[in-house]
Amino acid sequence: MTEIVFYQLQRQPLERVLPTLIEKSLERGWRVIVQAASEERVEALDAQLWIFRDDSFLPHGTWREAEASEQPILLTLDGDNPNGAAVRFLIDGAPMPTDADAYRRIVLIVDGEDPDAVEAARARWSEGKAKGLDVTYWRPDEEGRWQRLG
16 A cells, blocks of 8 residues: 655755655665756755765656666656556655556655645645555654654
């Protein structure tokens, strides 16, 4: 069964949180796909993943590249899965893929400072629970540690 995980960002930018979550997925041996809602976000993440830490980088490519299917991390605007990813990250309100049950995990990253994004995430969480899916919701506490809410 596909696990649906929500991370609500509070006082932390996506560019800090996403690379760490991707790194944890790679450590588990999972290929990753990150679906954004805009070309500009893909371009920004493409640059960020090469330099997110001084001593390492995250090997990745974009859906436009000929070798997209070989990438351990693929950045895309599309709903397909050319690299056979086990985990799919949805950012900036990217839609749930039609083949959601083909993934081990789908991670929705929500801007906690945007009331509309939080409300949309709550609706998606409720839909997932109503369907009997394994759904969890995480938000950082005052010290920045992730706390499970549901």
